[in-house]
Amino acid sequence: MSDAASQNKPSRREVIWCLCNAHARRQFFDLTHDHPEFCQKIVSYFDRIFENERIAKNKKLNDEDRLIFHMEHSLAIYQKIISYAEEYLKEKKTEPNSNLGKAIKYLLKHKAGLMQFCFTPGAKLDNNKMEAMLKLIVLGRKNHYFFKSSAGAAVSDTILSVIATAKSSNINVFEYLTHLQRYSEDVRKNPDLWTPWNYIATLEGIQKPVQQLKSA
Numbered sequence: 001m002s003d004a005a006s007q008n009k010p011s012r013r014e015v016i017w018c019l020c021n022a023h024a025r026r027q028f029f030d031l032t033h034d035h036p037e038f039c040q041k042i043v044s045y046f047d048r049i050f051e052n053e054r055i056a057k058n059k060k061l062n063d064e065d066r067l068i069f070h071m072e073h074s075l076a077i078y079q080k081i082i083s084y085a086e087e088y089l090k091e092k093k094t095e096p097n098s099n100l101g102k103a104i105k106y107l108l109k110h111k112a113g114l115m116q117f118c119f120t121p122g123a124k125l126d127n128n129k130m131e132a133m134l135k136l137i138v139l140g141r142k143n144h145y146f147f148k149s150s151a152g153a154a155v156s157d158t159i160l161s162v163i164a165t166a167k168s169s170n171i172n173v174f175e176y177l178t179h180l181q182r183y184s185e186d187v188r189k190n191p192d193l194w195t196p197w198n199y200i201a202t203l204e205g206i207q208k209p210v211q212q213l214k215s216a
């Protein structure tokens with residue numbers, strides 16, 4: 001899953017390349033002021049598809065059921081987007097090399113990858129979550145210029161990675177880092193037990209005997 005930039009396409013082995021619909025939608029959304037009727041219609045179609053994705057998530061559908069759901073409710077909408085864009089370009093209602101023309105050509109050129117969520121179980125609709133995570137790397141890359149040594153930058157990378165993983169595991173990051181230091185000896189002995197996804201159970205296992213002793 002990525003945007004359609006050529007450098008993002010895997011080259012060493014065959015994969016199913018899924019493309020980000022948020023990128024495709026954004027190109028039309030940014031042009032709604034200049035081409036309100038056409039772009040608002042395209043954006044409204046995309047919004048219906050994203051709403052279908054929210055419904056699928058709320059229903060906690062597995063990959064197979066989610067695929068069936070999108071084939072029943074989203075595929076026809078996407079076909080309308082493609083048909084509407086093809087007709088608009090064919091009738092020369094916009095210049096092919098204009099910003100709108102480029103947005104339409106991007107959509108039509110990459111429709112196979114953009115529509116993978118309707119044909120491949122588990123294919124994502126967009127890669128917004130991954131891009132949000134990449135922002136942390138970009139932030140680190142900028143800040144590393146101010147470290148005195150590469151060792152300091154490496155330590156920062158490690159801490160930032162731990163914080164990001166803890167945050168994605170929905171635990172209190174401040175408390176987590178505090179407990180890592182408080183129970184540093186246990187962390188060194190069994191680091192796997194103190195990963196963010198195991199942290200809560202491990203902490204409860206350590207604190208429970210102490211609480212029972214205090215109550216007694």
